[in-house]
Amino acid sequence: MMKLLTPLFMCLIVGLSVTSSPTATTVVDQSDLDRMKSAVQLSSPVSSNSLSTLYYSILSQTLLSQTISQSADVCNHLKTIKDQTLESIYYITSTAKLLTNCQLNSAQYMTKLEPVIKEDSSVLDIYRAAISLLNLGKPLDSTKVSKALMSSLKKDESLLNTGLTFQLAAKLSKAEDRNSFVEKIGDIIVQADEVDGRFLQFEGGLGITASIITGVYQLATASNKPVGLTNDQALKFANYFLSRKYVLTPKGISELLEVLKLFTNNKYHIPVVITNYGSSALSPTNSVLTVRVTNVLGASLGPLSVTIDKAVRVDDKNVILSKKPFQGVQGDSKLFAINFLESKPMRGQYDVSVSATPTKADPRLIGNTGVQIKVIVLTQVSIASAEITVADRDTGGSGAVTKLEYPNTVRNPLEADTQQRIVVKFQLRDKIVGDLMTAHQTFVQFVNIKTKQEIVFIAEPDSVLNYKLDLNLLTKAKDLNYVNGVYDILIIIGDAVISNPIQWKIASINLQLSSVTSSSETTETVSPFVPKPEIKHLFREPEKRPALIISNAFSILVLIPIVILFGLWLKIGVNLSNFPFSLSALVFHTGLALIFGLYICFFLKLDMFQTCKYLAGLGVITFLAGHSLLARLAKNRKQ
Structure with a gap:
């Protein structure tokens, strides 16, 4: 039993050791903000827009620090609205509060708002009535609102109602009226759904998730209590909101910006976003790795110390850098750079772990340590020891060897037929390091000069990294459709770590793949779009029929009994007396x-x-x- 548990225990330890904390992987940058600004602009703020659209558009513009166009016209429009429903009053008062010097006549709304705050009202109605009163500058009866919210929430404890309740409870003046709602934070957080180990969200999408998280932070801050979210949970919620940055409706944009602004300034969690800036593919001409360190809205976090914890080559797990500091980029406090190639790393892909520490300690920063960044170190490749051989098929590849020198092409065309084989050999050498290397894509391509027909063969390396293509023309003639003619031979080299992919025409060769050289079928390919010849099917011929005289004689013999029957009836007579x-x-x-x-x-x-x-x-x-x-x-x- 112990022997069985030991491997399981070791697997569990390994699994725990490789588990990493989530980090923010994207940011709302200036291009995202510009797109949002375009989406919330209204050509005519007053006419042809619903109150909700007008409110969310102006709210979004406010969150984007834009000047509200036609502010006075909007305010005058709000004052002339006769609709006195609770929803309309909520949007009117909320919009007016966003405008400068827009004073409403509160008396006309008070009789509609105060009676709504009671225990048998819905959470949404209580929320809208209370917020409208606050918008008008009226104080709330903290105890009355708390009892009404608690009673209504017990009847319908949906996610949306809970989020609105948290937001409104945060505005209550008495601590004892907030405490009962603070206790519900833990119960609601456990209802969040985790996606792909990187995101947390509530069922219902952006609006409900933003409402709950905004309410949780506001309520915890107002009550001076723990927020009830771990660092990992806060990062996963932040990742979810960042993944929704392409939302286009004014309502969605305002919900997103409100919660992201909350993540840039609160007393609990400020997610840090560390991303590549510029290309992650480094070469001798671009040796500097630059990272950008910001909050979720792309703003600077102040003085920081940014360090490479370690840089590990993916292929062999070698650590090439450790505890190497970045240098701040002059003129931009968000950018940090380091000469990554200074340590002369080998070509390949690297996992770089980066941490950003504030100069003045700030425990609110999360996701700022061990952030993984992908870096590719590029090299240049050269082709060495290249040769092409045309040999008899039975000699095992020995024959006339033609040396090749990149990028030159053999001057005179070669000759070959189906009794021969073509052998191409070459090596790939790293120009920077000087060692032999392999590449993911190493092809030898044959292109018919006349028909432009192409066929590609793969060159494989041996144990000492010598690439070779051995082409038996007798067996490969079918792949070339037995088409005779002159072919260009090209070597094609490509790889993710090669900055100078190669397409080199090494020679031309006249191939005789068919004994019939004058037929057009051997010199031209048939287009796949030309109609095919008609298929004529011959069905089995019917069996030979007997002679006409035999068929007639047989028919007469069959009819004779009937003739005899009728003849006897005529002679004897037919008695129908007993016919019933x-x-x-x-x-x-x-x-x-x-x-x-x-x-x-x-x-x-x-x-x-x-x-x-x-x-x-x-x-x-x-x-x-x-x-x-x-x-x-x-x-x-x-x-």
Whole structure:
């Protein structure tokens, strides 16, 4: 039993050791903010817009630090609205509060708002009424609002109601009225859904998630209590909001900006976003790795010390850098740079762990340590020891060897046929380090000069990194469609770590792949769009029929018994005196006659299936009538 548990325990330890904390991987940058500004602009703020659209557009512009156009016209428009529903009053008062010097006549709204705050009202109605009163500068009865919210929330404790309750409870003046709601924070957070180990969200999407998280932070701050979110949970919620940065509606933009602004300034959590700035592919001409360190809205976090914890080469897990500091970029406090190639790293992909520490300690910063960044160190490749050999097929590759020198092409075309083989050999050398290397894409391409037909073969390296393509023309002629002619031979080299991919025409070769050289079929390829020849199918010929005289003689022999029958009837006479003229007798004989007639039709024109279909109906009727007739005859005979 212990032997079985040991591997399981070791797997668990390894799994725990490689688990890393979530980090923010994107940011709302200036291009995102510009897109949002365009989305919330209203061509005519007053006319043809609903109150909700007007409110969310102006709220979004305020959050984006924009000047509200036609502010006075909007304020005058709000004052002329006659709609006195609770929803309209909420949007009117909320919009007016966002405008400069827009004073509403509060008396006309008070009689509509104060009666709503009661225990049998919905959470949404209580929220709108209370917020409207605050917008008008009126104080709230903290105890009354708290009791009404608690009673209403017990009736409908939906996610949306909970988020609105938290936000409104944060505005209550008495601590004892807030405490009962603070206790619910933990219960609501556990209802969040985790996605891909990186995101946390509530069912219902952006609006509900933003409402709850905003309410949680506001309520915890107002009550001076722990927020009830771990650092990892806060980062996962922040990642979810950042993933929704492409929202286009004014309502969605305002909800997103409100919660992201909360994540840039609160007493609990400020997520840090560390991302690559510029290209992550480094080469001798671009040796500087630059990272950008900001909050979720792309703003500076103040003086920071940014360090590479370690840089690990993915292929062999070698650590090439450790505890290496970045230098701040002059003129931009958000950018930090380091000469990554100073330590002469090998080509390949690197996992770089970066941490950012504030000069003045700030425990609110989260996601600022061990952030993983991908870096690719590029190199330049050269082709060495290249040669092409045309040899007899049975000699194992030995033959006339032609040395190749990049980027030159063999001057005179080579010759080959199906009794020969083509062998291409070369090596790939790292220009910077000088060692032999491999590449992901190493192809030898044949291109027919006349038809432009292409075929690509893969060159494989051996154990000492010598690439070779051995092409037996007898077996590969089919791949070339047996098309004779002159072909260009090219070597194609490519890789994610190569900054100078190569396409080198090494030679031309005249291939004779078919013995028929004058036929157009061997010199031209057939277009796949040309109609194919008609397929003519020959069905099996029918069996030979007997001679006409034999068929007629057989038909006469078949009819002779019927002729004899009618002849005897004429001679002897027909006695119908005992014929029972009843319905069953008439139906039976009529059905019998029709059956014989059906057989004649079957002989002349009907097929078997049609005959069987008609016979089924006639047969049943004839059978029943015959049965009734025979029963009647038997009864008469007994009497």
